[in-house]
Amino acid sequence: MSDAFSTALGVSAGPGAQRAAAVLLGLGPEVATQIFKSLDESTVRQIALGRAACAKAPAAIPAALSSFVKDHDWARRRGRGR
Amino acid sequence: MGFEAQRGDVLEISSAAFAKVEEADVKAPIWERPEYWRLGKLLGWGALGVVGLLFLVRLFRRTSSAIALLQPGTRVGDVDMALMNQSGENWKLVSGDNSAALRERARELGKTDPGKAAHLLKAWVNADSEATREGKENAHV
Numbered sequence: 001m002s003d004a005f006s007t008a009l010g011v012s013a014g015p016g017a018q019r020a021a022a023v024l025l026g027l028g029p030e031v032a033t034q035i036f037k038s039l040d041e042s043t044v045r046q047i048a049l050g051r052a053a054c055a056k057a058p059a060a061i062p063a064a065l066s067s068f069v070k071d072h073d074w075a076r077r078r079g080r081g082r
Numbered sequence: 083m084g085f086e087a088q089r090g091d092v093l094e095i096s097s098a099a100f101a102k103v104e105e106a107d108v109k110a111p112i113w114e115r116p117e118y119w120r121l122g123k124l125l126g127w128g129a130l131g132v133v134g135l136l137f138l139v140r141l142f143r144r145t146s147s148a149i150a151l152l153q154p155g156t157r158v159g160d161v162d163m164a165l166m167n168q169s170g171e172n173w174k175l176v177s178g179d180n181s182a183a184l185r186e187r188a189r190e191l192g193k194t195d196p197g198k199a200a201h202l203l204k205a206w207v208n209a210d211s212e213a214t215r216e217g218k219e220n221a222h223v
Contacts, residue, residue, distance in 0.1 A: 071202055
């Protein structure tokens with residue numbers, strides 16, 4: 001349903017937006033609100049689309065959090081390496 | 083005209099029981115009786131109507147929530163709140179003890195540096211856009 005809706009609007013949520021939505025859902029309101037403040041409107045809209053797809057598969061949240069932690073650690077290591 | 087005994091008229095009175103007409107006790111089966119057909123049709127259409135109504139209500143609720151999130155002009159804050167209101171419930175659905183540590187680690191990272199976390203999420207979303215753009219370009223070539 002939401003996919004059809006997205007298609008009708010001419011927009012769709014890619015895997016990245018779905019993963020980002022899953023991370024924000026997993027982090028909880030307190031932390032997610034802080035992160036939202038640093039996101040631009042276009043990104044928030046993409047993530048909102050991703051959330052609609054993510055609602056169908058809530059089991060994706062732990063996997064998305066795992067990616068988030070890994071990428072975060074990787075970025076930190078990379079930052080230190082420079 | 084009239085009764086005249088001298089003429090030999092005789093009046094005879096007798097009683098007779100009414101004959102009871104036995105009704106035929108043979109009834110048609112239910113499926114051949116029109117009143118049951120009508121009732122069956124009515125119930126069938128009613129059930130179909132209820133199912134259709136439930137489907138439409140469900141469809142409307144899904145669509146309206148999606149529209150509320152995505153309509154141009156919707157404030158980012160509203161989208162934010164809509165997302166946040168559901169986050170706790172979703173997590174309860176999927177989290178187990180082994181996920182708790184992962185979640186805590188992710189929360190810690192998000193709390194410590196929300197800007198960096200936002201940058202990471204933005205990079206994921208941008209990767210989608212770039213993939214879509216490349217796909218379109220390849221399609222044109």
